[in-house]
Amino acid sequence: MATGEYVPHAPGYVDTDDPKIVTSRFGYEDSYTLDRYLATGGYEGLKAALGRTSEACHNITREATVLGRGGAGFPAGIKWGFCPPDVWPRYLVVNGDESEPGTYKDRLLMERDPHQLIEGCLIACYSIGLTQCFLYVRGEMAVAQQRLADALNEAYEAGYVGKNILGTDFSVDIVLHWGAGAYIVGEETALIESLEGNRGMPRLKPPFFPAAVGLYGQPTIVNNVETLANLPWLMSNGAEAYKQYGSETSPGTRMFAVSGHVKRPGVYEVEQGVTTYEDLLYGDKYCQGIRDGHELKMFIPGGGSAPWLFPEHVSLPLEARPVGAAGTMLGSGAIVVMDDSTDAVKACLRVVRFFARESCGKCAPCREGTSWEEKILQRILDGNGRPEDLDLLLDIGDNISPGPYPVASDESQGLEAVPFPPRQTTICPLGPSSVAPIVSALRRFRHEFEAKIATPVELGLRGPNAPSEAEETGLRGPNAPSEAEETGLRGPNAPSEAEEVAS
Amino acid sequence: MSRLNEANVALAHEIIARYPKPKSALIPLLHLAQEQDGWVTDEAMAHLAELVGVTPAEVKGTCTFYEMFKLHPTGRYMVNICTNIACQVLGAEDLLHHAEETLGIRPGGTTDDGMFTLEDVECIAACTEAPCLQVNYRFGLRLSIDDFDEMIADLRERGRSDHLITANPGEPIPSHGTLGLSRQHLTEERTAGIVAPELVTEAPVWLTFEPKQEEGA
Numbered sequence A: 001m002a003t004g005e006y007v008p009h010a011p012g013y014v015d016t017d018d019p020k021i022v023t024s025r026f027g028y029e030d031s032y033t034l035d036r037y038l039a040t041g042g043y044e045g046l047k048a049a050l051g052r053t054s055e056a057c058h059n060i061t062r063e064a065t066v067l068g069r070g071g072a073g074f075p076a077g078i079k080w081g082f083c084p085p086d087v088w089p090r091y092l093v094v095n096g097d098e099s100e101p102g103t104y105k106d107r108l109l110m111e112r113d114p115h116q117l118i119e120g121c122l123i124a125c126y127s128i129g130l131t132q133c134f135l136y137v138r139g140e141m142a143v144a145q146q147r148l149a150d151a152l153n154e155a156y157e158a159g160y161v162g163k164n165i166l167g168t169d170f171s172v173d174i175v176l177h178w179g180a181g182a183y184i185v186g187e188e189t190a191l192i193e194s195l196e197g198n199r200g201m202p203r204l205k206p207p208f209f210p211a212a213v214g215l216y217g218q219p220t221i222v223n224n225v226e227t228l229a230n231l232p233w234l235m236s237n238g239a240e241a242y243k244q245y246g247s248e249t250s251p252g253t254r255m256f257a258v259s260g261h262v263k264r265p266g267v268y269e270v271e272q273g274v275t276t277y278e279d280l281l282y283g284d285k286y287c288q289g290i291r292d293g294h295e296l297k298m299f300i301p302g303g304g305s306a307p308w309l310f311p312e313h314v315s316l317p318l319e320a321r322p323v324g325a326a327g328t329m330l331g332s333g334a335i336v337v338m339d340d341s342t343d344a345v346k347a348c349l350r351v352v353r354f355f356a357r358e359s360c361g362k363c364a365p366c367r368e369g370t371s372w373e374e375k376i377l378q379r380i381l382d383g384n385g386r387p388e389d390l391d392l393l394l395d396i397g398d399n400i401s402p403g404p405y406p407v408a409s410d411e412s413q414g415l416e417a418v419p420f421p422p423r424q425t426t427i428c429p430l431g432p433s434s435v436a437p438i439v440s441a442l443r444r445f446r447h448e449f450e451a452k453i454a455t456p457v458e459l460g461l462r463g464p465n466a467p468s469e470a471e472e473t474g475l476r477g478p479n480a481p482s483e484a485e486e487t488g489l490r491g492p493n494a495p496s497e498a499e500e501v502a503s
Numbered sequence B: 001m002s003r004l005n006e007a008n009v010a011l012a013h014e015i016i017a018r019y020p021k022p023k024s025a026l027i028p029l030l031h032l033a034q035e036q037d038g039w040v041t042d043e044a045m046a047h048l049a050e051l052v053g054v055t056p057a058e059v060k061g062t063c064t065f066y067e068m069f070k071l072h073p074t075g076r077y078m079v080n081i082c083t084n085i086a087c088q089v090l091g092a093e094d095l096l097h098h099a100e101e102t103l104g105i106r107p108g109g110t111t112d113d114g115m116f117t118l119e120d121v122e123c124i125a126a127c128t129e130a131p132c133l134q135v136n137y138r139f140g141l142r143l144s145i146d147d148f149d150e151m152i153a154d155l156r157e158r159g160r161s162d163h164l165i166t167a168n169p170g171e172p173i174p175s176h177g178t179l180g181l182s183r184q185h186l187t188e189e190r191t192a193g194i195v196a197p198e199l200v201t202e203a204p205v206w207l208t209f210e211p212k213q214e215e216g217a
């Protein structure tokens, strides 16, 4: 396959001459078929694994330091070791719920190379004695579901999955499961609730992490799609080969989706730790810089939940620890680039609105706080903001996530970074994530907020009784119930958040 | 009347059998009901409750948590335009606005002819291909306003469009409710055996035996 080209049957994927561990088949039109898979080294990793003891396979994964690719970056081999020794059965749940804003990689892996994922699941199950695997695919991914269903049927038929795999004592079932639209289900305990047939609301942890008490109360390993997709290559080539790529503390490669205002947005597989944001954003073989006539204003470095970074931070390597120290996270490998045409208030509102919509409603600071944040930002954008709104926003944020919130350094103001992660008064990190864009944007672009507040009424178009911008643009009708009402989070007669907040 | 039909009851039993506990099948079964009727009816939920052994209220409790389940009829095609951040900065709101104008509906609304329902949705994992949308959960990428109009005309005329990506080239876009066009089938001979967790008390055999791989498998 030619390098640097857009591969049309893997939309968004850009092939480079970098080493490939998980995207090596994306250039083939029929990459998802068993025939192509077998012709390109498929199921060799499984055979290599079955030629060793399960303990040896677990050790290889531990030695290679395969960091979780779902967001938290926890080493898979170590997580696997947390299963209590004598409790059976143990389950594997594959997190294919990819919905973090900006994230686009797991869907490609499922659509373009489903057998690689299946093989990865088998290796994980073999390594630590997991007897059933559930492949939880996001509901909105019809093509991925179809490809995985076809691939599983083929793999069962050919003896790679099911009873006595490849004639050995190893037997495991992989069941395709799919969701129905809820971002929060990507959180691992909510994923398990959902898989039990319930509303996808997170469980409180500690005390119990899924590896100890998970699906049906049994030890359960939850791993991201990309994490598992690394295992076939790892078993075929060994930990030493894996560690040749990337940095010492972040070995191997990672898929990054770079979207927004770059010349060539796309999904790139690059070596972790040694590649920098600058390489990716400006490199010739990657995104080739910001679109003509514009300059970088800010970027989201690791998905919608991550605090923002700014032009002076592009030299950071794509590695969890330094990015965390810089006040944000590498997260899900999602980089959203925004140039100087972007309205910071509007961008902030859009990300916050996502969290307000997706809050599961289980805890008050998140349920109430995220919708207040949205309402206040909306009124600022509409020209109805009040001077005290900015402190109010920060105060609401402080209720969800107390203390100094993680944020990038700002040399021009002599401000230091506050390292990741944030603290939380909530059950899960979704609520605290809503504070990230607010703290990031307010620290850097406070003048943009203030300017909107200072000029409330433009030529009489605005004012307290003018339709909101959302209404004008027809995004929601004036008589439509509020989103909160629709999702049943608040009753129709409850005071509006704006009223509550103002009082 | 909107209980699952005979063929779907058989499918439902097949799906339930894949889980160690029946309630786990609930979301796939709700999808099955929505595939049959285009939306999820109260009768279907009551039927699913019988099938998995929970109360209808529990089924409704689960169903209403998830955005994809519709409790009222929708258009044949659900047009979901992403307006989240990566798409917003590349003109998603213009695309949405155009869709509203041409279809004459706002998000949540359905055209009078019952063809299209419009939604303004969160990130759909195609961020590098903004602006983008899904029609019945099939992707349309880097869509211009002209592309959008063509796509709508294609769907009206032929029930498919080259602007939309399907698992196999040329596949039609099924009506709302149908997701993947193939299903997983577990056969009696090949399954490792799915049992309730209470019935498993020991470590799987392969953890305690030395590996033995047979030739030619």
Ligand SMILES: Cc1cc2nc3c(=O)[nH]c(=O)nc-3n(C[C@H](O)[C@H](O)[C@H](O)COP(=O)(O)O)c2cc1C
Pocket (backbone or CB within 6 Å): A067, A068, A069, A070, A071, A072, A073, A074, A076, A095, A096, A097, A098, A099, A100, A183, A184, A185, A186, A187, A188, A189, A222, A223, A224, A225, A227, A228, A428, A429, A430
């Ligand atoms: C609100 C929220 C949403 C999440 N969404 C996802 C997701 O869509 N996919 C994913 O793999 N992990 C997601 N995670 C992280 C999972 O909880 C979990 O850490 C991960 O699946 C573990 O897999 P890994 O160790 O292989 O990365 C999310 C976490 C939170 C708090």
Ligand code: SF4
Pocket (backbone or CB within 6 Å): A184, A201, A202, A358, A359, A360, A361, A362, A363, A364, A366, A367, A426, A427, A428, A429, A430, A431, A432
């Ligand atoms: S923080 Fe928000 S999303 Fe997480 S459990 Fe609480 S209410 Fe639900």
Ligand code: FES
Pocket (backbone or CB within 6 Å): A101, A102, A103, B082, B083, B084, B085, B086, B087, B088, B122, B123, B124, B125, B126, B127, B130, B132
């Ligand atoms: S932001 Fe639109 S697809 Fe991700």
